[in-house]
Amino acid sequence: MTVPLELYLVLSASVFCAGLFGILVRQSALHFLMAVELMLNAANINLVAFSLEHGNLTGQVFALFGLALAAAEVAIGIGIILVLNRNFDNIDVTDAVTMRW
Amino acid sequence: MVDVFNFVEAIALVPLASFVLVLLLGDRMPKKGAISGIAATGFSLAISLWVVLDLAMGGEVYHEELFTFVAGDDVGVELMFGLLIDPLAALMLTIVSLIAFLVHLFSLGYMNDEGEIGLRRYYASLSLFTFSMLAFVYSNNLLMAFMFFELVGLCSFLLIGFWFRDDGPPSAAKKAFLVTRFGDYFFLVGVVAVLGTFGTAAFAGEHSFIIEATHVLDPSHSGEMNTFFGLGEQAWITVIALLVLGGVVGKSAQFPLHTWLPDAMEGPTPVSALIHAATMVAAGVYLVMRMYGFYALSPTALSIIALIGGFTAFFAATMALVKQELKQVLAYSTVSQYGYMMLALGGGGYVGAVFHLTTHAIFKALLFLGAGAVIIAMHHNENMWDMGGLKSRMPVTYWTFLFGSLALAGIFPFAGFWSKDEVLLETLQHGLSGEPILLVGYGFGAAAVVLTALYTFRMVFLTFHGDPRTETAEDPEPIGWNMKFPLVVLGVLSAVAGVINLGAIKEFIGEDALFLKKWLEGKTLDGELGSLSAKEYHHILESDYAAGYEVTEISPLGPGALALVLALIGLGGAVALYRGSEPTPHMTKLGRVRTLLMNNYYLDEFQVWLATGLTAPLARAANKFDQSGIDGVVNGTGSVSMFTGQRFRKIQTGIVTNYAALLTMGLVLLLLVFALMGGWF
Numbered sequence: 001m002t003v004p005l006e007l008y009l010v011l012s013a014s015v016f017c018a019g020l021f022g023i024l025v026r027q028s029a030l031h032f033l034m035a036v037e038l039m040l041n042a043a044n045i046n047l048v049a050f051s052l053e054h055g056n057l058t059g060q061v062f063a064l065f066g067l068a069l070a071a072a073e074v075a076i077g078i079g080i081i082l083v084l085n086r087n088f089d090n091i092d093v094t095d096a097v098t099m100r101w
Numbered sequence: 102m103v104d105v106f107n108f109v110e111a112i113a114l115v116p117l118a119s120f121v122l123v124l125l126l127g128d129r130m131p132k133k134g135a136i137s138g139i140a141a142t143g144f145s146l147a148i149s150l151w152v153v154l155d156l157a158m159g160g161e162v163y164h165e166e167l168f169t170f171v172a173g174d175d176v177g178v179e180l181m182f183g184l185l186i187d188p189l190a191a192l193m194l195t196i197v198s199l200i201a202f203l204v205h206l207f208s209l210g211y212m213n214d215e216g217e218i219g220l221r222r223y224y225a226s227l228s229l230f231t232f233s234m235l236a237f238v239y240s241n242n243l244l245m246a247f248m249f250f251e252l253v254g255l256c257s258f259l260l261i262g263f264w265f266r267d268d269g270p271p272s273a274a275k276k277a278f279l280v281t282r283f284g285d286y287f288f289l290v291g292v293v294a295v296l297g298t299f300g301t302a303a304f305a306g307e308h309s310f311i312i313e314a315t316h317v318l319d320p321s322h323s324g325e326m327n328t329f330f331g332l333g334e335q336a337w338i339t340v341i342a343l344l345v346l347g348g349v350v351g352k353s354a355q356f357p358l359h360t361w362l363p364d365a366m367e368g369p370t371p372v373s374a375l376i377h378a379a380t381m382v383a384a385g386v387y388l389v390m391r392m393y394g395f396y397a398l399s400p401t402a403l404s405i406i407a408l409i410g411g412f413t414a415f416f417a418a419t420m421a422l423v424k425q426e427l428k429q430v431l432a433y434s435t436v437s438q439y440g441y442m443m444l445a446l447g448g449g450g451y452v453g454a455v456f457h458l459t460t461h462a463i464f465k466a467l468l469f470l471g472a473g474a475v476i477i478a479m480h481h482n483e484n485m486w487d488m489g490g491l492k493s494r495m496p497v498t499y500w501t502f503l504f505g506s507l508a509l510a511g512i513f514p515f516a517g518f519w520s521k522d523e524v525l526l527e528t529l530q531h532g533l534s535g536e537p538i539l540l541v542g543y544g545f546g547a548a549a550v551v552l553t554a555l556y557t558f559r560m561v562f563l564t565f566h567g568d569p570r571t572e573t574a575e576d577p578e579p580i581g582w583n584m585k586f587p588l589v590v591l592g593v594l595s596a597v598a599g600v601i602n603l604g605a606i607k608e609f610i611g612e613d614a615l616f617l618k619k620w621l622e623g624k625t626l627d628g629e630l631g632s633l634s635a636k637e638y639h640h641i642l643e644s645d646y647a648a649g650y651e652v653t654e655i656s657p658l659g660p661g662a663l664a665l666v667l668a669l670i671g672l673g674g675a676v677a678l679y680r681g682s683e684p685t686p687h688m689t690k691l692g693r694v695r696t697l698l699m700n701n702y703y704l705d706e707f708q709v710w711l712a713t714g715l716t717a718p719l720a721r722a723a724n725k726f727d728q729s730g731i732d733g734v735v736n737g738t739g740s741v742s743m744f745t746g747q748r749f750r751k752i753q754t755g756i757v758t759n760y761a762a763l764l765t766m767g768l769v770l771l772l773l774v775f776a777l778m779g780g781w782f
Binding site for chain 2 (some may be wrong): 021023024025027032081093094096097099100101
């Protein structure tokens with residue numbers, strides 16, 4: 001039984017929207033990081049789904065790259081969060097507003 | 102025999118070396134550098150005389166490109182430095198180095214013996230001045246001539262302002278610099294025009310611009326030139342000629358740019374002698390002579406030269422009549438005499454002009470040096486009404502000064518008579534053949550002869566005759582041999598220099614005895630002088646495609662006698678008015694005319710008004726427009742950017758969520774736009 005492509009795309013879109021929602025409303029930097037992961041993985045789902053649909057492995061390879069990218073991003077992101085905590089004593093992104101006009 | 106032309110460059114370079122030497126070591130040298138200057142100019146004089154001798158014995162014209170200043174690759178214009186020594190240049194080199202030599206010698210008495218300070222500066226400038234003028238004289242192209250022309254102007258600035266701690270000299274120096282620079286501006290444009298039109302600025306050689314221009318106009322030849330502004334060929338040549346003439350009018354102190362010259366009397370008197378007789382002022386007239394073949398092509402330019410010259414000769418003479426300072430009288434007489442040279446050049450009298458330049462250099466240098474001796478004797482009091490009776494107290498100065506005055510007034514048989522007669526005769530000959538403008542110039546010139554004799558002998562009588570009017574005049578300071586020697590040399594020359602061209606009596610002595618004429622026609626040379634000879638100039642002058650002058654053959658005796666009679670009238674007038682032991686100031690009877698003349702026709706005031714009343718408000722208006730209009734637009738652009746930037750920077754809140762929202766909104770917006778454009782709905 002094959003799952004139709006549309007369902008994958010709907011899944012991907014809803015995961016992406018969940019991630020976007022997280023970025024727009026959350027205050028904790030850790031939540032931010034997670035929301036970004038969700039958005040990245042939504043993209044990965046798309047890549048894999050189209051790869052399956054077209055019988056072409058390129059998409060899956062790209063998804064692997066995406067995973068590696070996500071891992072790197074987390075490493076940097078966690079580092080930033082640690083520094084944030086050190087300077088502002090919390091990790092609320094709406095508090096760290098010294099870099100403005 | 103050693104070929105003199107192997108080291109002819111040295112004529113100018115040795116004074117340059119002297120300049121460097123004096124500038125560096127002047128304070129430690131004997132006489133503060135005077136010796137080096139005397140040696141250098143003496144050397145130049147010797148070489149110049151050798152060159153003259155060589156050319157007179159059948160040498161050849163020396164024309165050599167020495168140095169490429171800017172190389173043109175086939176298409177462009179080549180700018181060169183080079184030497185051109187033809188009879189005219191050789192004659193001028195001799196005059197300049199002779200006068201410079203005597204002036205250096207005289208300076209020993211005038212400057213050193215008086216204990217002046219700053220002598221190193223003085224002698225360095227004097228050497229540089231001599232160098233500039235000599236290099237200007239043997240320039241072989243217009244651009245090089247222009248450069249040295251400017252250098253001459255700079256040196257005169259330095260020397261006129263020599264006593265810069267007083268009030269007068271710096272302002273006079275500035276005026277001389279600015280007024281001549283005003284004329285030189287036109288000259289510079291003229292040089293560029295010549296280069297743009299003919300692609301070369303050479304005076305001589307097969308492809309000189311003068312020959313090119315002649316070939317363009319001459320129907321029997323073919324030549325090429327570019328014209329601009331849609332003007333015809335002859336009209337464009339006239340324009341160029343007039344542009345260059347701007348520089349000439351400024352340097353040679355012709356109306357209306359003559360105002361700097363009387364002020365230049367603020368400089369040391371030997372410098373005045375140098376400026377007036379051989380350098381600076383002579384440079385302008387010499388330039389016209391140098392490119393006379395070019396001027397001869399344009400009847401309009403010639404008429405303007407003749408008119409300016411004739412008018413200046415008369416106009417300056419009227420002002421000289423009322424002046425009270427010795428040097429002021431001489432200054433206006435210089436302006437007037439250069440007017441004669443211009444009149445001659447405009448009237449087709451090339452030989453006459455060269456002749457008058459030569460004799461004038463001699464007698465005017467003599468008069469200035471004589472005046473310098475008088476000024477020293479009078480302890481720097483220049484007012485002639487404070488003098489009188491100096492005749493018996495300084496006989497050498499008196500007799501030499503008298504010779505110079507007789508020459509200036511044009512009394513037979515002194516040098517000035519022959520040359521002035523030649524000037525007037527040639528103008529009259531060409532004027533009588535249907536050139537009314539030349540006749541007007543001749544009229545001015547003839548009237549100026551009377552005035553010249555009158556003011557010259559007014560000066561002589563007031564200075565040397567009668568009873569002494571002050572105690573200083575009673576017991577003048579004696580002058581040394583170093584001042585007397587130049588006076589005697591020049592005095593003798595003033596009396597006899599006429600023999601080089603006794604034009605007035607050529608019916609008796611024959612055409613062959615007119616040495617200067619033969620000299621300028623290149624008859625003494627081995628080869629042909631070609632386009633630089635006086636004969637060729639006359640040929641061009643008389644061609645229909647060029648000036649189209651015709652000669653009315655009249656006996657030179659009549660006009661010669663007329664000139665002599667006019668001069669004698671002036672002389673007689675001066676004798677009648679100022680003879681006696683207690684001369685009365687007759688000129689005060691002129692009343693308001695005298696006031697007008699004393700104030701130089703208010704031309705200085707007019708020029709100041711031009712600057713402060715016309716140019717300055719115009720400049721202020723332009724400045725205002727620049728400040729508010731141009732700068733307003735620029736500043737306005739800036740302030741609009743600043744203002745919007747100040748408002749827009751508020752969106753940089755520093756809150757990451759806001760940036761994310763903006764990003765998202767931007768993406769949505771972009772999607773919407775694509776959707777609408779792509780017609781998804």
